[in-house]
Every structure is written in C-alpha cells, then in structure tokens.
Amino acid sequence: MTGVKAPLQQAVAQALEALGVDEPPPIEIQETPPNQPGDYGTPVAFRLARLLRKAPPQIATELAEKMHPPEGVVRVEVAGGYVNFFLDPAWLTPAALQPVAPAPKQGGKVLVEHTSVNPNKELHVGHLRNVALGDAIARILDFAGRQVEVLNYIDDTGRQSAESLFALEHYGLAYDGSKKYDHWVGDAYVRLHREMEDGEAKARLEPAIRAVLHRLEAGELRGEVEKLLAAQLETMWSLNAEYDVLVWESDIMREGLLKKALELLEQTPYTSRPTEGKYAGALVMDTSAFIEGMEDPYLVLLRSDGTATYTAKDIAFQFWKMGLLSGLRFRPFTRQPSGRELYTSHPEGTPMPFGGAQETINVIDVRQSYPQQVLKVALEAVGRHDLAEGAYHLAYETVLLEGRPLSGRKGHTVSVDEVLEEAVRRARAVIAEKNPGLENADAVARMVGIGAVRFAMVKTEPKKQIDFRWEQALSFEGDAAPYLQYAHARAASIMRKAEAEGLASDEPDFSRATPYEVELAKALLRFEESVQKSAELKTPHVLAQYLLDLAAAWNAYYNAKEDGKPATPVLTAEEGLRGLRLALVAQVKRTVATGLELLGIAAPEAM
RNA sequence: GCGCCCGUAGCUCAGUUGGAUAGAGCGUCGGCCUCCGGAGCCGAAGGCCACAGGUUCGAAUCCUGUCGGGCGCACCA
Numbered sequence: 038m039t040g041v042k043a044p045l046q047q048a049v050a051q052a053l054e055a056l057g058v059d060e061p062p063p064i065e066i067q068e069t070p071p072n073q074p075g076d077y078g079t080p081v082a083f084r085l086a087r088l089l090r091k092a093p094p095q096i097a098t099e100l101a102e103k104m105h106p107p108e109g110v111v112r113v114e115v116a117g118g119y120v121n122f123f124l125d126p127a128w129l130t131p132a133a134l135q136p137v138a139p140a141p142k143q144g145g146k147v148l149v150e151h152t153s154v155n156p157n158k159e160l161h162v163g164h165l166r167n168v169a170l171g172d173a174i175a176r177i178l179d180f181a182g183r184q185v186e187v188l189n190y191i192d193d194t195g196r197q198s199a200e201s202l203f204a205l206e207h208y209g210l211a212y213d214g215s216k217k218y219d220h221w222v223g224d225a226y227v228r229l230h231r232e233m234e235d236g237e238a239k240a241r242l243e244p245a246i247r248a249v250l251h252r253l254e255a256g257e258l259r260g261e262v263e264k265l266l267a268a269q270l271e272t273m274w275s276l277n278a279e280y281d282v283l284v285w286e287s288d289i290m291r292e293g294l295l296k297k298a299l300e301l302l303e304q305t306p307y308t309s310r311p312t313e314g315k316y317a318g319a320l321v322m323d324t325s326a327f328i329e330g331m332e333d334p335y336l337v338l339l340r341s342d343g344t345a346t347y348t349a350k351d352i353a354f355q356f357w358k359m360g361l362l363s364g365l366r367f368r369p370f371t372r373q374p375s376g377r378e379l380y381t382s383h384p385e386g387t388p389m390p391f392g393g394a395q396e397t398i399n400v401i402d403v404r405q406s407y408p409q410q411v412l413k414v415a416l417e418a419v420g421r422h423d424l425a426e427g428a429y430h431l432a433y434e435t436v437l438l439e440g441r442p443l444s445g446r447k448g449h450t451v452s453v454d455e456v457l458e459e460a461v462r463r464a465r466a467v468i469a470e471k472n473p474g475l476e477n478a479d480a481v482a483r484m485v486g487i488g489a490v491r492f493a494m495v496k497t498e499p500k501k502q503i504d505f506r507w508e509q510a511l512s513f514e515g516d517a518a519p520y521l522q523y524a525h526a527r528a529a530s531i532m533r534k535a536e537a538e539g540l541a542s543d544e545p546d547f548s549r550a551t552p553y554e555v556e557l558a559k560a561l562l563r564f565e566e567s568v569q570k571s572a573e574l575k576t577p578h579v580l581a582q583y584l585l586d587l588a589a590a591w592n593a594y595y596n597a598k599e600d601g602k603p604a605t606p607v608l609t610a611e612e613g614l615r616g617l618r619l620a621l622v623a624q625v626k627r628t629v630a631t632g633l634e635l636l637g638i639a640a641p642e643a644m
Numbered sequence: 645g646c647g648c649c650c651g652u653a654g655c656u657c658a659g660u661u662g663g664a665u666a667g668a669g670c671g672u673c674g675g676c677c678u679c680c681g682g683a684g685c686c687g688a689a690g691g692c693c694a695c696a697g698g699u700u701c702g703a704a705u706c707c708u709g710u711c712g713g714g715c716g717c718a719c720c721a
Contacts, residue, residue: 070665071665080664083701087701092701118701118702119663318719331717332646333717338719339719346721402715403649404715404716406716407716432649434650434715468683496658497656498658502714509656512669514683515683516656516657516658519683520683522683523681527680527681527684534680579660586658589668592685596685596686598676598686603680644683
C-alpha cells in the first residue's frame with residue numbers, strides 16, 4: 038500500500054467505525070477509471086450491503102458523511118455505490134516524489150536456485166528463460182526487503198557430463214580455441230549421440246561412459262568440469278546474471294549428505310525396504326499420505342543395486358538448503374563482473390554460512406513439477422510441515438522456437454550466445470541508423486540487445502508457454518525493453534539539458550500541478566505496489582508490465598498537445614512549473630532505471 | 645486412464661484477496677517533428693473473455709460440466 042492509499046484506507050476504516058460496523062471487510066482503495074469522478078475510490082459499500090441491509094449508494098452516502106477526509110483530500114463524492122476521493126494536485130504530486138529505495142530487511146533468508154544447467158554443453162534458449170526469471174526474482178525479493186542467497190547447482194556427476202567428457206576422450210579431441218569452449222564440448226556431445234543412435238555402438242560404449250561417471254563421482258575430473266563451467270559462466274554474466282554460491286553434486290555426495298538425508302527418512306514410517314515384489318531390494322518412500330490419487334505411491338530412493346536416484350540426491354540437497362543437514366565446505370571460486378565474489382562448495386574449503394534458509398525458490402521448468410512436489414513430501418515426512426510450506430517451485434512453461442519444441446538432438450535449437458550476438462548486432466544497426474553520432478555505441482548496443490532478450494523472457498507469466506521468434510524477441514518497438522530504455526534516455530536527455538542550462542535546482546511549485554502532472558504522478562505511485570506484488574507472487578512479469586505502463590504514461594505526458602502545441606514543455610515552462618516538471622522527470626528516470634535494474638536490464642543515458 | 649496447467653482482438657499478451665465502460669503491443673487505416681530525442685505520440689477499425697450451466701448486488705476472475713491445446717505419471721537424469 039503506497040503512501041497515498043494508506044491514509045484513505047484509514048479514513049474509510051474510521052468512518053466505518055463511526056457507522057457502527059464492528060468487523061469491517063477488507064477496504065480496497067483503487068484508482069478511479071477514466072471518466073469516473075475522483076482520483077481514488079473504494080467499493081467497500083457493496084460489501085456491506087448485506088450486513089447493513091441497505092443499498093450500496095445509501096451506505097456510501099452515509100460513509101461519506103461520517104468521513105474525516107485526511108490531508109490532501111479536497112472532496113469526497115459518492116458515485117453509484119462507490120466512495121470517491123478527489124486529491125489536491127499540490128499534495129499528490131510531491132507524494133509521488135518519494136525516494137525509490139529498497140525496503141528495509143525483514144524476515145528470514147530466502148534461497149533462490151536458478152540456472153543449474155548440466156555442465157556438458159552451451160546454454161540454449163530454453164535455459165535463457167530460467168536465468169532471466171531466476172535472476173530477476175532474486176533482485177526483486179532483495180529490493181522488497183528479503184535476505185536473498187542465489188545458488189547455482191552443478192550437476193557434475195550426471196550422465197550428460199559423463200557423456201561429454203567421454204566424447205572428448207573417445208574422439209581424441211584437443212581444444213584449439215576455434216570456438217567458445219562450451220560450444221566445442223557440446224559439438225562432441227552431439228557427435229557422440231549421433232554415433233549412439235546405433236544401438237550396438239551404444240552398448241559397446243556404455244562401459245567406458247560408466248567409467249567416466251565413476252571418475253566424476255570420485256571428483257577426479259573436477260578440473261575438466263570447471264573449464265566447461267567457466268565457459269558457461271561467461272554466458273550467464275553476459276546476461277547480467279550473477280550468483281552467490283555454486284554447489285556441486287559430487288560435494289553433496291562426498292560430504293555424506295545423501296546418507297544423512299536417507300537416515301532421517303528411514304527413521305520415519307514412510308520409508309521401507311521391500312523384500313519381494315517389484316521393489317525388492319530397493320529403498321522406497323510411500324507418498325500416499327501426502328499426495329492423493331497416485332496409482333503407485335512408492336518412490337525409489339535407493340535402487341536395488343544400492344545407487345541413489347536423482348530424486349534422492351535432490352532431497353538431500355533440499356534438506357541442506359533448509360538447514361536440516363550441514364557439512365558442506367566452501368571457498369572463493371571467482372570474482373564476477375560486478376565485483377561480487379562467487380563461492381563454491383569444495384572438498385578443501387571451510388564451513389561457511391550458506392544454506393539454512395526458511396524459504397526456497399527453485400526455478401525449474403514445469404515438467405519437474407512432480408519431482409519438486411516430492412521434495413515437499415520428504416520435508417513433510419520428516420515432520421517439517423513449516424519447511425514444506427516454504428519450499429516454492431517457480432515453475433515456468435517451456436520455450437518453443439519458431440512454434441516448434443526445442444530439440445537438441447534434431448538440431449532445432451539456438452544457443453544463448455548466438456541469440457545475444459544477433460540481438461546486439463541488430464541493436465547496433467538501429468543505432469547506426471537513428472543515432473549515428475552516439476559515443477559509446479557498442480556498449481549501448483549490448484545494453485539494448487541483451488535487454489530486449491531478457492525482457493522478452495520475463496514480460497509474460499511464467500506458466501505460459503513462450504514461443505521464441507527472432508522478430509518478436511529482438512523487436513525494438515512496442516512492448517519491449519528498448520521502449521523502456523528509450524523512455525529513460527529521453528528523460529536523461531532533458532535532465533542533461535536542464536543541468537547544462539543551470540535549471541536543475543529550480544524549486545518546484547506544486548500548486549501549479551495540472552491534470553497532466555497528476556496522471557504521471559499516479560503512474561509513479563504504482564511502482565512500490567508493483568514491486569511488492571511481484572515479490573509476493575514470485576514473478577517478475579508484474580513489474581515488467583508496470584514499467585511498460587509507466588513508460589507509456591511518461592511518453593504520453595511528453596507528447597501531450599493542446600491546440601497542436603506542446604502542453605507540457607519542461608525546460609521552457611515558467612519557473613515554479615518548470616521545477617515541478619523537472620522533479621517529475623527526474624523521478625521517472627530514477628523509477629524506470631530502478632525497475633529495469635530489478636529485471637537485470639541496463640538503462641542507458643543515451644541510445 | 646489419472647493428475648496439473650492453459651484457452652481474452654487477425655497474431656503475441658496484460659487484466660489475482662470478484663468491482664465502475666475488458667486494456668496494450670504487432671499488423672491494418674488516418675493524423676502528429678518551426679517544440680525538451682519520431683526506438684515516440686494521438687485517433688479509427690477489430691471482443692459471445694472457448695462453450696454451457698451455477699454462485700453473487702456485481703464474474704474474464706469463484707464452482708461444476710463439455711470441448712480444444714500443452715505437460716507429467718520410470719529402480720532415466
């Protein structure tokens with residue numbers, strides 16, 4: 038609730054009390070639609086109709102009569118059953134100029150895991166959505182006052198890594214630097230899969246792949262994996278995504294976390310080791326107490342050959358995240374572009390206070406919904422309902438490429454590096470056309486191109502499927518990041534000129550505010566709510582949509598005309614009015630820049 | 645078969661504790677640079693909010709069913 042709505046809400050609450058309403062319903066304060074009287078209003082009278090056995094308009098009228106209008110309200114008017122408030126522009130506009138600052142820290146730690154791509158080949162557009170979503174939600178939660186830890190899981194003991202490393206060995210390849218390392222390894226991986234399409238070849242190669250897998254589990258090939266990881270990190274960094282800590286699956290295994298997790302589970306009545314039937318010899322968990330309607334509620338944790346399933350490892354990891362297990366050791370891994378240190382779990386590290394969160398957000402696509410649900414079941418099984426509640430799966434739908442599902446094997450895929458390169462190239466071409474004299478054109482092209490790609494990934498609801506189409510994702514017009522960046526650059530340009538002309542310290546005269554200023558101020562006032570809602574719903578799209586709204590309001594303000602003449606000039610306005618307008622422009626600039634930053638997108642001063 | 649998600653303008657999408665006349669972008673048509681940046685702005689056309697019931701003063705929003713589409717239901721990761 039922003040500073041403007043809160044006093045209105047309070048005034049309504051007091052009026053309700055005066056009317057003798059003991060248990061008031063929630064009081065919603067909303068902006069009045071265009072062509073309706075007032076600036077803000079409440080439909081609360083409708084909710085009371087039944088309780089008070091009166092018609093809403095009558096209740097609204099009585100409410101208005103009992104109301105002591107708070108500061109800034111010049112008139113209270115009833116329209117239909119709504120109670121509407123008219124605000125004094127001289128009060129409303131300064132209210133919109135509050136600093137755009139992060140909320141004070143509160144609540145426990147929230148741990149965001151995202152990216153977590155297999156260290157075996159380059160990132161493709163499917164990973165793009167994961168990184169963009171995860172990084173944005175981490176930034177938003179941090180701004181909204183949460184203590185956030187960002188984690189990237191390195192599945193270094195997986196089948197896919199083993200296959201990639203085996204392929205290098207199998208084909209006797211030596212890196213020649215001709216392409217980015219992760220792409221080069223990826224090529225070998227694809228080549229191996231082509232060879233293994235032949236079932237006979239597959240069977241023949243299997244023992245050697247298993248041997249690599251064992252070496253990975255023993256941590257022998259860590260250096261190889263790190264080389265690949267380093268190449269992948271370059272891609273994440275170019276997207277403007279950073280992390281606090283990497284956790285390696287092999288470390289989880291080595292430190293015995295899996296064993297400890299299974300011990301915890303084995304103390305509960307939900308696990309068993311059947312001696313006959315299809316699960317003979319395995320360790321299984323019965324999920325029927327927590328998931329209804331399962332045909333077969335048994336879930337294998339340890340196979341009958343004694344090896345752990347992926348799910349079991351994931352449970353151990355989730356237990357560690359939520360502080361049920363400890364034992365991992367850490368040390369610095371590398372310094373990221375912003376200067377933020379990246380840590381990693383490591384056998385030779387020391388204990389550090391990572392993990393142990395009350396709340397986790399796992400950014401993983403929707404196809405993992407069942408395994409993610411199993412994590413909650415495991416937490417419930419060990420009696421930690423509170424932690425199960427705090428484990429959130431940020432499920433996003435898959436990304437299509439030009440209308441068809443991505444397929445690495447069929448070659449229907451595009452790497453993130455390719456997408457970014459193309460986006461930057463196109464942005465550079467637009468700059469060459471529209472602003473040929475721009476100084477740092479290459480740097481700005483990166484901001485615009487990468488921003489466009491990231492924004493395309495977060496502007497829609499995560500649970501909706503995205504169709505990645507070049508023309509759309511790299512569009513520099515309309516509903517896209519460049520629209521926001523342009524709005525910012527335009528505001529920046531005015532501020533530069535004001536500075537140059539010595540107008541920057543002009544005192545605002547709020548009494549000069551017109552309906553144009555009021556409209557813009559209302560748009561600015563929605564920022565805080567949109568960030569909070571984004572954080573609460575754990576989706577950046579709310580903020581992204583708001584920013585489009587704000588930029589549209591600003592562009593409309595900028596272009597407003599009366600009788601064919603500019604209605605809202607800033608620099609050439611009379612003194613006090615100019616000060617007011619400059620203050621609003623500065624606030625627009627700050628707000629757009631902050632919003633973009635929360636989405637991991639840069640805001641150029643000129644473009 | 646069972647379970648989860650989706651269905652809003654020609655296309656891509658906003659619209660969430662149920663609120664006033666359902667909004668953008670792209671595309672189409674028509675305007676706006678003697679003015680602080682035209683990557684912009686203003687206007688027009690375009691809607692049975694998949695369909696049928698129900699709850700409610702009020703439903704795109706909640707409930708039931710139907711029809712379409714996606715995904716998940718391994719001792720794979």
